[in-house]
Amino acid sequence: DEPISKLKEAIKAKKAPRFDDIPADELKLWKVKIPDDRDSELVNPALDVELLATRDVGDYWTKKLPKRHIYVIVEPPVSTTTSSRKLPELRE
Numbered sequence: 001d002e003p004i005s006k007l008k009e010a011i012k013a014k015k016a017p018r019f020d021d022i023p024a025d026e027l028k029l030w031k032v033k034i035p036d037d038r039d040s041e042l043v044n045p046a047l048d049v050e051l052l053a054t055r056d057v058g059d060y061w062t063k064k065l066p067k068r069h070i071y072v073i074v075e076p077p078v079s080t081t082t083s084s085r086k087l088p089e090l091r092e
Contacts, residue, residue, distance in 0.1 A: 001056040004029060008053060011074055019076065025053060028075040031060050036068045045073055 005025065012024040019027070029051040034041045051060060051072070065071060 001058040003053065004051045004055050004057065004060075005053040007051070007057060007072075011072075015074075022076055026077040028077075030073040030075065032070060032073050034070040036070060042070070047073060047075075 008024040008027045008029060011027060011029075012019045012022065030045075030047040031049040031051055032045050032047070034045060049060070061071070
């Protein structure tokens, strides 16, 4: 089982160059379960369970996950140096 910290590193690498200036440990990951055809639920998702970097992925998901769902929302850190124009870009 991989730790959530490794998942953060993988997300950072996958979203390069967008997340190049953001340390992986500053990304907040949230556990969700949103069908991939319900874009309206992405506008204001319920972010109740933060994935902690010290826990393993298996601590949050113990069985095989159904396809066609979003299971993780990534929240970049709020930065005073990030322009408001870049924020929507980071949320993609």
